[in-house]
Amino acid sequence: MENYHKGEPFLEISNLPQELIDSIPISISVHQEGKVVYANSKCQEISGYPTLKKLIGVCFSDHIHPDDIDKVRKARENGESQINNIRIIDYNGEIKFINVSIMEAKWMEKPAIEQFTHDITQQTRQTNRLEAIHKYSIETRELFTLDEIAEKTLQTISNLLKTERCSLSLVESNQLNFRYQSTHSSINKLYLDTPAVTTRTARTGKTQRISDIRKDPDYQEWTTSTMRSELAVPIKLDEVVGVINIESEQLDAFSEDDQKLVEILAEQFASELEKIRYIEQVERLERNRSKELLEGRSKVTRMVKHDLKGPLTIINNCAHLMKNPERDIKELSTLISENVSRVNEIIDDLGQMTLTEEIAPVPTDLVTLIRETVRSNNIPSNITVKIEPSQEMIYMSIDAAKIRRAIDNLIRNSVEAMPQGGQITLKIDSDTNKTHITIKDTGPGIPPENRNKIFKPFFTTKENGTGLGLSIVKQIIEAHRGSITLETKNETGTVFKITLPV
Incomplete structure (x- = not known):
């Protein structure tokens, strides 16, 4: 880095003992004409170079992430001695986050720039993960279909973890149905008793983090997959209802923090799944209720037609017979009274249905x-x-x-x-x-x-x-x-x- 804060005192870094510099727990590097002329072991660790020798002569600017180049350029132009939250791409292609402090120095009695680099990758990733989980939680609340929530879950995992394959499967009867997958796979269903990491997760209800799947007892020799490590997390309600499975071509690709992240997402997915099932149950009950109401109305119509017709016919016949002076009025009156009571009972029953x-x-x-x-x-x-x-x-x-x-x-x-x-x-x-x-x-x-x-x-x-x-x-x-x-x-x-x- 060519520009630096002019007020800092010169420091002859080459006069300091090598053991002292290496013992400092932060990255220290010295630059002349934009290239590294000295670096301690911590700098080698952050930059990812296999040896310190390979690091000498490297232009640090070449490792700045393209999206942060303008940010660093403006800081240089302003003579800032502290630049925070810069992304770099290390020797192995991994993105890291750093804070950089710059000061004037001397190396072999020539002007130089001394750079102190703080690796904040872990803290930044944790912060990014927390923000992503919070965002996931908010966004999934607005989703009401299983397809949308599953897609959002896989997208969140793919954005946060280095994975070549990610799937979300659901337990259906005695099978694990891989309904949602980030990449195409020839395997769409597995019986739960099939030897596999995902089915073992579904059976046991326990997370499986496998650093080398070739050494796993359920590894199948017939698979042509290039995947080498795997993380399978159960999705639970009262029982296991699904599995989130992620795979990588790298050995030991997933950490304990990665496991905790996916377990949090699995819990949130389970909560959303329970919400969807509840909504579906309510809708099903409403449909059934509507059907029952329609059927009930039809039954009421038939019942009124059938049950009221009998008593009303008797009443009508009695009224007609009462016109004949030779008929027993008392007997006919009794029949009319009994059938009026029957009609009232039917009407009362119908009325009570709406009042209970x-x-x-x-x-x-x-x-x-x-x-x-x-x-x-x-x-x-x-x-x-x-x-x-x-x-x-x-x-x-x-x-x-x-x-x-x-x-x-x-x-x-x-x-x-x-x-x-x-x-x-x-x-x-x-x-x-x-x-x-x-x-x-x-x-x-x-x-x-x-x-x-x-x-x-x-x-x-x-x-x-x-x-x-x-x-x-x-x-x-x-x-x-x-x-x-x-x-x-x-x-x-x-x-x-x-x-x-x-």
């Missing part, structure tokens, strides 16, 4: 509520009802009318299931967190093939049923942040268990 999510909780004694619900039902004489509370009073904040409707529905179902008589048992118990209501009958039970369907709207096995009763019960309980389950284990009898938070 709206609750108005108030403190209520659950034991008293259940006793009153049982008393209000017209229980046949051949059916006995037992109420077994764990306490005389169990107060809870509930919508009493809706809980009563839910219990009433379950009791009526039990009654209808036992035309020959039987027993209904209602157990109520409570702890510090939850209250449980168990309703058990001795009827024929629910067939196994129907047990997963009973809470679905419009599913019914009754000739005149709407299929809304148990669906409404479930909505009422869930509106109270509770749950209802069918706990029938035997072929006879039905057991429903309601759990409500205290």
Whole structure:
């Protein structure tokens, strides 16, 4: 470097002991007419030259990165003695980052420039990596497809690490599918039990950093690959869902810092993958919900047409027959009243489907509520009802009318299931967190093939049923942040268990 700060004192560097200069932990070099005339071992290390002899006579300016030449030129013109964050290309072609200090000196009693070079490559790379990870995190938040996020992940790795091949594979069934690759490969899928570094990573869930893959026990002799080192990092959610794999033609190409970098990216990719899967699940549920709503509407139409047609026809016929003075008016009135009640029941069930999510909780004694619900039902004489509370009073904040409707529905179902008589048992118990209501009958039970369907709207096995009763019960309980389950284990009898938070 030809220009330098004029205020620095001259230093006869050649008079200093060689041992002293070599012991200094920074790079020192002396330049005359732009060429190196002296350098210590640290300078040789930074510049990458195999020997100090080869370094002598080298023009340092020739090693400056093309993108930083203007920066260095302007600093020289301004006579600056300190130039920071310069990129150089060393003897081996590796890019390094340095800070340079310059001062006047003498070498063999002739004017010279003494250059102190600080290697900041490691710190700069760490900073660049942190910035790249931060940028990756921000950019992937705005992406909503797996293809975009995978491409961004591979691009980030390729920019930060020296690698000839990079891939991102996903576990699908018993295979590892190499869906995303930076370069073309003849291998697109591997069974998980195939001996390979990537499949071992997927099986074990542990990072594999291989300095020489030819010495790895899973190395395959048949491969024509020129790759020599490999780094495979698992992508994990609750289990391994994929592998990020990078390869290099150099031996021992990947450091512990490289491993940590890829592991961070793998964690962030897993987080984004979980986001995408959640979005897909929500969209799938919405599609299914829309489909169910359409199907439900169709079922409602058919049900209204079918179920209301019968009672309305009877009412119409009775009205017509009442015109005949010889008909028994009392009998016809009874028929009309019964069928009007049936129509009201159907309309009420449909109305409740839209109201169950709206609750108005108030403190209520659950034991008293259940006793009153049982008393209000017209229980046949051949059916006995037992109420077994764990306490005389169990107060809870509930919508009493809706809980009563839910219990009433379950009791009526039990009654209808036992035309020959039987027993209904209602157990109520409570702890510090939850209250449980168990309703058990001795009827024929629910067939196994129907047990997963009973809470679905419009599913019914009754000739005149709407299929809304148990669906409404479930909505009422869930509106109270509770749950209802069918706990029938035997072929006879039905057991429903309601759990409500205290």
